[in-house]
Amino acid sequence: MTFDDHGDALPIDYDTVHIVGRAHQRALIDELEHRGSRVTAVEGDRVHARGVPGVAAWADNSWLAPAEYPVASIGSAAKRLKAIQRNWHGHHADHFRRAGLIADKLPTIRFRPLVFPSLPPTAPLGAWSLVARDRMIVSPVCSRAFADGQAVFVEDRHGPPNRAYLKLWEALTLARTWPGPGNQCLDLGAAPGGWTWVLAELGATVIAVDRADLAPAIAGRPNVTTRVGDAFGVGVDDVGACEWICSDLIAYPDRLLALARYWSEAAPNANIILTVKCQGTVDPGLIAAFYAIPGARLAHLSANKHELTFFRLGNGGPPEAARV
Ligand SMILES: C[S@@+](CC[C@H](N)C(=O)[O-])C[C@H]1O[C@@H](n2cnc3c(N)ncnc32)[C@H](O)[C@@H]1O
Missing domain, CATH: 3.30.2130 (VC0802-like)
Structure with a gap:
């Protein structure tokens, strides 16, 4: 046979x-x-x-x-x-x-x-x-x-202040590209600093924005600048050119949609990774609005809870993520 x-x-x-x-x-x-x-x-x-x-x-x-x-x-x-x-x-x-x-x-x-x-x-x-x-x-x-x-990593139990870093590790792995020395990153909703730790460890400079303070060990790193305040009030004129825009902000999905739209237009050459926090029933129409952003892809990562990760990457990927 x-x-x-x-x-x-x-x-x-x-x-x-x-x-x-x-x-x-x-x-x-x-x-x-x-x-x-x-x-x-x-x-x-x-x-x-x-x-x-x-x-x-x-x-x-x-x-x-x-x-x-x-x-x-x-x-x-x-x-x-x-x-x-x-x-x-x-x-x-x-x-x-x-x-x-x-x-x-x-x-x-x-x-x-x-x-x-x-x-x-x-x-x-x-x-x-x-x-x-x-x-x-x-x-x-x-x-x-x-x-x-399920993406499984050799974890770092000492550097990051929480397990949120695993979400950005997974997102960057699927992105098949990540920032490094000479790149500037904006991290919105950064406290206590897991994502900022990932970006700083890669050698990039990070502007970390949150209403809350970052863990002192992260905030004190030479390549990290912190800003305490409303991340929705931060615009491209405040931070200058960034190669990477990252957001793990907890906010209503329509506010996160507005944020994704803003940064996609204001920083057309930046790579964007943004967590779309969802609550209860997910409105597929709202998800469709994310897809309408040129270059958008969405994926539920192994490390995600009731949330999706939005990607708008210069390389068009990741192929694991859905697009329209
Ligand atoms: C899930 S936590 C971020 C965890 C972070 N990515 C990490 O790896 O440690 C969400 C953060 O969003 C922040 N946040 C929510 N709304 C905000 C706003 N309007 N402006 C600034 N930060 C905000 C919260 O203070 C909280 O620290």
Whole structure:
């Protein structure tokens, strides 16, 4: 038996499978329906959709080329997966023992935590799921190269004052670019200083704005300038040319939209990374307004809570993030 064609693929009624945590499932479904997709099934943390294929902002990972195959035996399932490509991550809600026996026959992949700064893995990582004893979903193409889309880092438990730095580490990793010596960064909503710490560690100069004080160890760094006050009142004339505009401000989404619009126009060549804090039900119309900003992309990062990360990058990326 050979697996170099799709001859025995089962009929499916979806073009994309999105993986999403329970807390963001409603937001993901609203996002998909708003863009014209139809949700054909919700099975645990899998959402199957048809209509407008592609990455979704709220998804932890989007399986972009799904197919279903019969599983006649453990050996034949493993043989099929290996015939398609080398690297797979199994994502199962059931049939763990049988799935484990299939996985045992696949090449072992060590998912080593990333050391920041570094680029995301380049090897394609497929996802497969034994959705019934005799049936599996297989997607060689996924939006993210991390197991289940979760970026895991070797953490720094001493430098940063909180764990918010992980959000910027992940955003910059997906951005595949980061500031360095000679770059000026604006960090809005900077206290207590996790993001400022990331930018300063990279060697950039940072203007950190917050109503609250930054941790003294961060505020006192030679490449950090602090401003205490309303971050919404800071404009390009106050800070001069910045290559990077970062914001982790807690504010209503419409204010953050206005902020993203302002900085996108006022600093057309800057890279922008901005957290879109959401509250309860997410208005897909408001999310669409973020997408309307030229170059905008949105992603739910592993380190994000009920929030999305807005990117407007000179390099057009990250490809893991959704765009219209
Ligand atoms: C999630 S925290 C930022 C955490 C920070 N990125 C870090 O890594 O430590 C949000 C911050 O936004 C600040 N903030 C909220 N509204 C603000 C405003 N209008 N002007 C300045 N800072 C504001 C809060 O004081 C708070 O420190």
